[in-house]
Amino acid sequence: MAACLENVQIASCLWFEGGDKRNALASMVAGTLFFLGWWFMIDAHTKYPDDTSNGYLICGICGTLSLLMVNSVTNSQIRGDAYDGGCLGARGARGWLFIGFVMGFAAVIGSCWIMFADYIYNNDARHLWPGYALFLQNLFIIIGSVTYKFGRSEDNWS
Structure with a gap:
């Protein structure tokens, strides 16, 4: 069974080879995820x-x-x-990055908590979409943040 997968070749996409295209793609994907996250919450807040x-x-x-x-x-x-x-050099930059990631994951955990506590387990809630929208908003923002951070190539900046 594994022998049939050895002959499979994935075509190389020339569009991804340059660092400029990779940065553009990472920026577009991250921006779209950020936009969709806020759009879900704006939609839920205006509809309900x-x-x-x-x-x-x-x-x-x-x-x-x-x-x-x-x-x-x-x-x-x-x-x-x-x-x-x-003031702190590389140690301060690492601390800033750590605090940023903690804030992002805390937002996802907080939105998950709100979704379950106020919308899923609450029998009085008429609509579940605001809870889902809140969770999806923060999930898409953190995925967009990670995509933009690690999807870019910084070799062209030096």
Whole structure:
């Protein structure tokens, strides 16, 4: 059975070979995921205004701040190659990245908690879409953040 898979060849796509195209694709995918996340929450908040609380938007705001924090630090700053300035140097950049990821994952966990506590287990909730939208918003924001952080090639910047 495994012998039949040895002859399979995947065609090389010339579009991905250049670093500029990879950066463009990573930017488009990450931006689309970020847009879809906020679009889901805006849709749920406008369609069911009585079933959503304005306080639930704090999860999305924390996820957006996480996206900005994670992507404001380059990989060379994390490694300590090109970053000697600042108060803390590479250690401060690593701490900033860590806090950004913690905020992003905390937003996903918080939105999951709200989804289950207020929408799925609550029998009084008339609609489940606001809970799903809140979770999908934060999930798409963190996936977009990770896509933009690790999908880019920083070789062209040096």
